[in-house]
Amino acid sequence: MDQAKDLLAAGGSGSSASETALFRTIIDLSPARVVLVDTDHRYRYVNRAFLDFVGAREDEVLGRRVAEILGDVVYESYQPVLSRLEAEGLVWNEGWVTYPRFGRRYIQEGLVLYTSGDVQGILAFTRDFTELKEREEELAKQMEALRASQALNSAIVTSALDCVIVIDEEGCVVEFNPAAEATFGLARAAVLGQPISDLIVPPYLRQRHVEGLKRYLVTGRGSVVGRRIEIEGMRSDGSIFPVELAIKEVRLPERRLFTAYLRDLSAAKQAAAEIEAQRMRIHQMEKLSAMGSLLAGVAHELNNPLAILIAQATLLRDKAPTLDVQRRAERIHAAAERSGRIVKSFVAMARQEPPRREPVDLNDIVQVAVEMTAYGRRSAGVTLELALAPMLPPISGDRDLLGQVVANLLINAAQVLFDHRGDRCITLRTSLDGEAVVLEVADSGPGVPPDIREHIFDPYFTTKPVGAGTGIGLSISHRVIESHGGRISVEDRPGGGALFRVVLPVRDAGMLPAGAGENGRAGGLSILVVDDEIDVARSLAEILDDMGHRTCVRDSSAAALADLDRIRFDAVFVDLRMPGIDGAELRARIAARDPALAARTIIVTGDVVAGPRAAIQGSEAAILLEKPFTAKDVQDALCRAQEELTPPAAEP
Structure with a gap:
């Protein structure tokens, strides 16, 4: 100036x-x-x-x-x-x-x-300096907006549920949000500036990651940037898990950044697997339902002729004129009873009733199951070694359900050995261990891996391909054994293979059911037998006649009602499934006339799939006799009916 x-x-x-x-x-x-x-x-x-x-x-x-x-x-x-x-x-x-x-x-x-x-x-x-000042103010506004935007972006990144990871052109971490910290088990402060490939990329993918980043920086072409893919990530403990990955490139004046959005798919994959498992369970349940419906019809049709066969074989055996005829009758009777047990065993797993309690010998149950499953083992070239401890104390249980458990273990072992190279051998042992009897079924197969072992008794869990297994056999076996107060487990067999161990408590099996050894009242009873299968009715009547009772046979409820109007009966045997008036309704009509006789009305049924109790709604207190029946079954049912019988008043 x-x-x-x-x-x-x-x-x-x-x-x-x-x-x-x-x-x-x-x-x-x-x-x-x-x-x-x-x-x-x-x-x-x-x-x-x-x-x-x-x-x-x-x-x-x-x-x-x-x-x-x-x-x-x-x-x-x-x-x-x-x-x-x-x-x-x-x-x-x-x-x-x-x-x-x-x-x-x-x-x-x-x-x-x-x-x-x-x-x-x-x-x-x-x-x-107006223009300069205006530019400064505009820049200040932009900086303020940038700071606000950065604060907003930081808040969004921090609160994001998904992992947000930012790396630079060197592949080093620039940002690592809290979700990423929680997912990968790494602290943000510890990973900033570190190569991302050493932190969350599995070892077998690291070289591919490094080469892909270099190629993209040079050519602008890559297989990951701008796409959404599924890949595997690695946590800080080295565990590998599935992730969904999307990478976006961010170009800044001085450098390029890459923002990765990752989502842990572990829960989603687990949910999808559970949905698929549920779908398979529903599929299996539908199959079982269809099989049950078919089996119900087959079993009902088989039980009627089996009832006749057993009844006639029993009568033939008891009345055989010669020892040779008696032996032949015993063979027929044994074969018929075996057929009946097979039918009951096949459908017992579909029942939801609590197990019946009676004194049973585990060795006898094993022998029956071994005999029933013998063909499958022979056809697969599987040998069986039996080591049954003599003089096992009886246990209290359901013979059919326990037999189903033994059969299922034998069948599973044979199936495991079907494709096995080398010795194909099943070893079955029974023993006494303190206050429990023990059943062991071991095979020489590959064994059960630890990850499968913990799920092997889960419902519908199976390692067999679709159509080859239902996944319910071991689950039902587990339920049956637990309902008997026992336990079932699986472990490695010494020398290789799997060993299933069943432990059942020895309890006071009690005596035979009350009245099981009685033949009825002196002079016999007057009994009405009603069945639309007349041969079944006659066979049942012959068994009752042989016990010393007097019988009247009818093939319809209408004819039976007519007899009831004019004849006094001590007991009634009535088939459940009949055209017109079925057994349950006939019992209800008897109850309206004579409640005491209704209490002595025995329902005979071959409906072993749904279970007889489910079929007699309104008659839940009825005494039941299941087909095919033996003379002992008939006698036991009649003894229960006799408990309701009171002597008739003397006539004046």
């Missing part, structure tokens, strides 16, 4: 015209606005920058007052500044100034008192 004052002084003291021209050229080239006003506040000098600002010629400005050019408002705003100037001689001023004609401007201004010869006034230098 001192140099400008000197130049003005030189120009005002008669200096040469060339010096004056040079002075004006220098001032005009300055980007600052330079003016000189006199004590009346009239413009005595203005440079080109000021003229451009006010948009006027020099002759339109010189000699005019400041208020005329800049406006009264601006002029009045300078009054405090002029007071300071008179006191200080030099004033610097900076800030926003609003010009009525030129708008709002940001200026930096220096004012100094000027005296040169007869010229006195104020010399002002003004620099206009």
Whole structure:
């Protein structure tokens, strides 16, 4: 400013015209606005920058007052500044100034008192930083918006349920959100700046990851960026788990970043597997339901002829004229009883009734199961070694259900050995261990892996292909053994293979059911037998006749009701399934006439799948006799009916 004052002084003291021209050229080239006003506040000098600002010629400005050019408002705003100037001689001023004609401007201004010869006034230098300041303010707004955006993005990333991981072009971690920390078991502070491939990429995928990143940085082509894929990740403990991965590229002015969004699919995969397992269970249940319906019909049709066969074989054996005929009858009777047991064993697993309790010999149950499953072993080339402990104490249990368990273990062992190379041998042992009897079924197969062993008794769990197994055999076996107060387990067989161990408690098996050895009241009973299968009815009647009772046989409920109107019976045997009035309804009609006789009405049924109790709703208290029946079964049922029988009153 001192140099400008000197130049003005030189120009005002008669200096040469060339010096004056040079002075004006220098001032005009300055980007600052330079003016000189006199004590009346009239413009005595203005440079080109000021003229451009006010948009006027020099002759339109010189000699005019400041208020005329800049406006009264601006002029009045300078009054405090002029007071300071008179006191200080030099004033610097900076800030926003609003010009009525030129708008709002940001200026930096220096004012100094000027005296040169007869010229006195104020010399002002003004620099206009409006555009720069506006850019600064805009940049500040952008920075604030950026900070707000970053804060928002940080909040979103931090609260995201999915893993958000950001890496740079070197593959090193830039961001690692809390979800990623929880999922991978790594702390954010520990992974920042570390290669992502060493942290969460399984070892067998690391080389592929590094090469893929390098290729993408060079060519811009890759198999992962911009796509959603399923891949495997690695936790801090080294465990591998499935993840869903999506990678987005973020281009910044100075570098490129890659944001990976990962979602742990473990729960989703487990849920999908459970859904598939449920679907398979439903499929198996539908198969079982269809099989049960078919088996119900087959069993019912088989039970009627088996009942006849057993009854007639029993009568033939008891009345055989010669020993040879008796032996033949015993063979027929044994074969018929075996057939009946097979039918009952096949369908016993479909029942939901609690097991029946009676004294049973485990060795006898094993022998029957061995005989029943013999063909499957022979056809598979499997040998069986039996080691049955003699004189085992009886246990209290359901013969059919326990037999089903033994048969199932034998069948499973034979199936395991079917494709096995080497010895195909099953070893079956029974033994006494303190207060329990033990059954062991061991095979020479591959054994049961530990991961399967813990699920092997789960319902519908099977390692067999679809259509080859239902996954319910061992589950039902487990349930049957537990219902008998025992336990079943699987372990490794010494020398290789699997060993299933069943432990059943020895309890007081009790005596035979009350009245089992009685033949009925002296003089016999009057018994009505009703069955639409007349041969079944006659066979049952012959067994009763042989016990010393008097029988009346009818093939329909209508005929039986007619007899009941005129004859007094001590007991009634009635088939459950008959056309027209079935056995349950006939018993209900008997109850309406004679409740005491209804209590002595025995329901005969071959409905072994649904279970006889399920078929006689409204007659739950009825005594049941299941087909095929033996003479002992008939006698036991009649003994239970006799408990309800009271002697008739003497006639006057």
